[in-house]
Amino acid sequence: MNEIRTFLLVVRHESRVLVADRSLVAVMVLTAILVLLGLYNGLDASQQREQTIAALLVKQDETRVNNVARLRRIMAGEEAPEPFSNPANPALVGGGQGAQLAVMPSLPLAPLAFGQSDLLPDHYRVSYRNKATFMYDAEIENPWSLLSGRFDLAFVLVYLLPLMICAMSYNLLSAEREQGILKLLMSQPLSLSALVLGKTVVRLLPLLAIATLLPAAVLLALRPDVRAPDQLALLAGWSLLTTAYALFWFALAAAANLFGRSSATNAIVLIAAWVGLVLVAPVLLNVLVAALSPAPSRIALATETRLVTIQGLNRYNELLSTDYRYTDKPELLLPQQGRFDVPARLRAFYLIHRDVDHEIEGVLAAFDRQLAGQQALVDRLGWLSPAVIFHEALASLAGTGARRHQHFKRQIDDFHREWRAYFEPRVQSGTAIQAADYSTMPKFVWQEAPRAETVRDLALRLLQIFLPVAVLSGLALRRLRRFSVVPT
Amino acid sequence: MKTLLIARREYVECLRDGRLLWAGGLTVLLLLAALAVGWQNRVAVESERTAAQQLDYQDWLAQAERHPHDAAHQGMHVFKPLPPLAIVDPGITPYVGSTLWLQAHRQSEVKFRPAQDATGLQRFGNLSMAWVLQILGPLLVIVLGFNAIAGEREQGTLRQLMSLGVRPRQLLAGKALSLAASLGTLLLPLAVAAAGFVAAGTPPEARGDTWLRVLALLLTYALYFSTMIFLVLAVSGWAKTSRIALVTLLAIWIAGATLMPRAASDLAREWHPSPTRVEFNRNLDDDLSAEHARAWQSHFGVDKRWGADLPLNRWGEALQVDDQAGYTVLDRHFGKLWNAFADQQRMQEWGGVLVPLLAVRALSMAVAGTDFAHHRDFSVAAEQQRRTMQDLISHDLIHHADPLGHQHFSYKAGPEFWATVPPFTYAAPPLGFALRESWRAQLALIAACLLAGVLALVAMPRRA
Numbered sequence A: 001m002n003e004i005r006t007f008l009l010v011v012r013h014e015s016r017v018l019v020a021d022r023s024l025v026a027v028m029v030l031t032a033i034l035v036l037l038g039l040y041n042g043l044d045a046s047q048q049r050e051q052t053i054a055a056l057l058v059k060q061d062e063t064r065v066n067n068v069a070r071l072r073r074i075m076a077g078e079e080a081p082e083p084f085s086n087p088a089n090p091a092l093v094g095g096g097q098g099a100q101l102a103v104m105p106s107l108p109l110a111p112l113a114f115g116q117s118d119l120l121p122d123h124y125r126v127s128y129r130n131k132a133t134f135m136y137d138a139e140i141e142n143p144w145s146l147l148s149g150r151f152d153l154a155f156v157l158v159y160l161l162p163l164m165i166c167a168m169s170y171n172l173l174s175a176e177r178e179q180g181i182l183k184l185l186m187s188q189p190l191s192l193s194a195l196v197l198g199k200t201v202v203r204l205l206p207l208l209a210i211a212t213l214l215p216a217a218v219l220l221a222l223r224p225d226v227r228a229p230d231q232l233a234l235l236a237g238w239s240l241l242t243t244a245y246a247l248f249w250f251a252l253a254a255a256a257n258l259f260g261r262s263s264a265t266n267a268i269v270l271i272a273a274w275v276g277l278v279l280v281a282p283v284l285l286n287v288l289v290a291a292l293s294p295a296p297s298r299i300a301l302a303t304e305t306r307l308v309t310i311q312g313l314n315r316y317n318e319l320l321s322t323d324y325r326y327t328d329k330p331e332l333l334l335p336q337q338g339r340f341d342v343p344a345r346l347r348a349f350y351l352i353h354r355d356v357d358h359e360i361e362g363v364l365a366a367f368d369r370q371l372a373g374q375q376a377l378v379d380r381l382g383w384l385s386p387a388v389i390f391h392e393a394l395a396s397l398a399g400t401g402a403r404r405h406q407h408f409k410r411q412i413d414d415f416h417r418e419w420r421a422y423f424e425p426r427v428q429s430g431t432a433i434q435a436a437d438y439s440t441m442p443k444f445v446w447q448e449a450p451r452a453e454t455v456r457d458l459a460l461r462l463l464q465i466f467l468p469v470a471v472l473s474g475l476a477l478r479r480l481r482r483f484s485v486v487p488t
Numbered sequence B: 001m002k003t004l005l006i007a008r009r010e011y012v013e014c015l016r017d018g019r020l021l022w023a024g025g026l027t028v029l030l031l032l033a034a035l036a037v038g039w040q041n042r043v044a045v046e047s048e049r050t051a052a053q054q055l056d057y058q059d060w061l062a063q064a065e066r067h068p069h070d071a072a073h074q075g076m077h078v079f080k081p082l083p084p085l086a087i088v089d090p091g092i093t094p095y096v097g098s099t100l101w102l103q104a105h106r107q108s109e110v111k112f113r114p115a116q117d118a119t120g121l122q123r124f125g126n127l128s129m130a131w132v133l134q135i136l137g138p139l140l141v142i143v144l145g146f147n148a149i150a151g152e153r154e155q156g157t158l159r160q161l162m163s164l165g166v167r168p169r170q171l172l173a174g175k176a177l178s179l180a181a182s183l184g185t186l187l188l189p190l191a192v193a194a195a196g197f198v199a200a201g202t203p204p205e206a207r208g209d210t211w212l213r214v215l216a217l218l219l220t221y222a223l224y225f226s227t228m229i230f231l232v233l234a235v236s237g238w239a240k241t242s243r244i245a246l247v248t249l250l251a252i253w254i255a256g257a258t259l260m261p262r263a264a265s266d267l268a269r270e271w272h273p274s275p276t277r278v279e280f281n282r283n284l285d286d287d288l289s290a291e292h293a294r295a296w297q298s299h300f301g302v303d304k305r306w307g308a309d310l311p312l313n314r315w316g317e318a319l320q321v322d323d324q325a326g327y328t329v330l331d332r333h334f335g336k337l338w339n340a341f342a343d344q345q346r347m348q349e350w351g352g353v354l355v356p357l358l359a360v361r362a363l364s365m366a367v368a369g370t371d372f373a374h375h376r377d378f379s380v381a382a383e384q385q386r387r388t389m390q391d392l393i394s395h396d397l398i399h400h401a402d403p404l405g406h407q408h409f410s411y412k413a414g415p416e417f418w419a420t421v422p423p424f425t426y427a428a429p430p431l432g433f434a435l436r437e438s439w440r441a442q443l444a445l446i447a448a449c450l451l452a453g454v455l456a457l458v459a460m461p462r463r464a
Helices: A002-020 A023-075 A090-097 A143-148 A153-169 A174-179 A181-186 A192-222 A229-258 A263-292 A298-315 A344-384 A386-398 A402-429 A451-482 B002-016 B018-061 B068-074 B120-124 B129-145 B150-155 B157-163 B168-200 B204-238 B242-271 B277-300 B312-351 B356-368 B372-399 B415-420 B431-437 B439-459
Strands: A100-103 A123-126 B076-079 B099-102
Touching: A002 A023, A002 A192, A023 A100, A023 A153, A023 A192, A023 B277, A090 A344, A090 A402, A100 A402, A123 A402, A143 B242, A143 B312, A143 B372, A153 A192, A153 A229, A153 A263, A153 A386, A153 B242, A174 A181, A174 A263, A192 A229, A192 A451, A229 A263, A229 A386, A229 A451, A263 A344, A263 A386, A263 B018, A263 B120, A263 B129, A263 B242, A298 A344, A298 B018, A298 B068, A298 B076, A298 B099, A344 A386, A344 A402, A344 A451, A386 A402, A386 A451, A386 B120, B002 B018, B002 B168, B018 B076, B018 B129, B018 B168, B018 B415, B068 B372, B076 B372, B099 B372, B129 B168, B129 B204, B129 B242, B129 B356, B150 B157, B150 B204, B150 B242, B168 B204, B168 B439, B204 B242, B204 B356, B204 B431, B204 B439, B242 B312, B242 B356, B277 B312, B312 B356, B312 B372, B312 B439, B356 B431, B356 B439, B372 B415, B372 B431, B431 B439
Parallel strands: none
Antiparallel strands: A100 A123, B076 B099
16 A cells, blocks of 8 residues: 555656656657657558549449440440450450459558558459569559658657657666665655656656557547447557557666666667667568578569460460451451350460469469568567567558558459459350349459457567567566665 | 877777777678678679570560561560669669560550568668668767767866867867778778679679769768768767767757658658559550540541551551550650659758758669669660560551451561561660769758858867
């Protein structure tokens, strides 16, 4: 009971001191500004992405409606079909005219971290063309900006929050020891642990409120879909994760203080830790991961694609030198009793794309395996730096990380196969596309990765951050017993 | 004389101090690792690229007899060469592709950005000598020099120094010289090693330009580190205690190295917006179809492209008209996009006056040949190759207009025709190009250095 009372006394006193010397307020205001700026950028970008996708889906729907309407007019004899844009021709509809948009929807928590969203596309236009033609589109972005990185909330939390914590607590005990106040304090009925805890709490709580509650409140106010129960749970997970990361830095600061060196030494130790853990370790880890699981050669992929394309061109050379009979027999462009005379040349294109797909499948799979291998390494070696774990976890909660994109690519694989399977018999046997077919054609339906996976992932990352927190706290506790209140 | 004395004393002190050993040693280790990574990357990529490029052209020459337009669908691959200095500064290399597939009908974009084959860790930064020098270099200067003046003030030795009649300018020069000497001791051997590796990786015909580029790069970093030295001395001279100097300098460094580049790049995107992929494609498609419709109407008097109204024996001509009409539209749209990127970067280069990192980054990658201007130069050259190929094909098709009525693709070209398409040879532009393109960054860096120098001079103590 007494312990609690002294603890509260410490908290009250320390808050008064910090408010009076304005440093707490200054750091809080600065942090709040940075957090809001980062969040604004994230909100702005997710909104833009969502609007773009919505517009694309509307456009796709319009195209489908147009195709159906044109097909009806053609069948009614009101419009003449065109050779390269014919809604009845299965080779054209499956190839480009009816190409389906495959979209990875942005998650309600997307504004929390840009992740890889400025680099990896969130939609592809899938047709029966081979994957090398549509899978490697990327979002248009100035490479200079990609190099600089974005000013998002993840950046503020991963890079800047630790600095704020260090600035607040590098002299947690050392200042009072240097001023000789600690000696006086300790002559009172007050334990050192209550003092350290009280001082930490005064700094921790307001910072955490700004780093977690403020963004959460803004998100809840501006994005209604965050209010769904499962999203609220994820948001809580995010807050816990941020808290864990903040605790790591507080524990580090406390441990540094309890070694009993000067404030200046503490500051240098903390800044060195920041440089090492946040700036250098991730960059070195990136090199290590790339060396342990190197990307296959893209040049080899290009060469392979070209070689199989040549083989295809040779194999179907006869089909390609097709007749363009419709120029003098335009009625050939019309379906006749459900049949359509697919020009041999277009059939050849279909076959070449199919063959190329088949041949390069192995090469493309090697890229995916390698990336998955790198990701597994990052997960395994992430404990080397809490910044890495935290950064990865933020992107994965926001749904903008590499892992979700891999999941997206796997779904596109399946959809691409389904699409081809739908069109292959129609192209090969010359079955005309009917108006009704437009509503029964395969459609891409996004499947979110199983929730259990996300939760397991989050739990693992929390563990990976809490473990060093526990180690540092243990170290601090041990030092606490041997701590001398007078400068040595 | 006094200047040299100060410099010598300070330098010896620095050598005895553990700081140079620890901070310097770590930096040197990182730089060595970066050099090894850069070298290994380049060796792996370059030989493969050269081989692939040759193979590609051989296959083009040896292809079977086929209709030229089909050959255009097969197309050619061109691979962007990695400049020799990329082992020091890869610049935007991880974020731009290196492979272009030149095909019929449409300008392709450079594909396969290495960052797409990497995990999210890539976004923390790319280990290269340039990264270490630009980001961690200033920290090294801070660690070595934060107490250069403030420390003397604390210890009371500044009073003695002043009593000897040392002028502010002499004090600044001495301190700056000693810091420069410390940095030189650490970095110059590495610079020599890096230059050796760069030279070893350069084909003999490009050595002259490469040496000039190495020299320019050395000057660039000399200027950057001078700026940092002056800045550190300015703060150290201004601050009452070395603790205040250290905290202030760290705050400036963190803002300059992590916060400002991101903020500047976001600001530049607001100022000179670039389109999203969807917007870009939609605008390009709309303009292309309008331009194509106009060209077909004016040349052939028909409304529909590739329709039944135009006899097949004129399709070679049509292909030419269609392509030519597209070229101007493509130039306009890609030009606009690339100009937006360039404008975004230029705005940030001017920001280099206050945030030297922005200027040195732009200048360093320009000199290394890994910036956007060089990438654009390559893209333009590759597109030119595509157009050459397209024009030759249309021309050939005009001469071999369809003899067989509707058997449009019955004509087949052979090896003599394939040989008329020249191989793609690309030489990166010389240093002069890089210097012309980066004059803003040069000016900004010089201005930053002068500004820091003036600040340092003003901050030098006049009385103890």
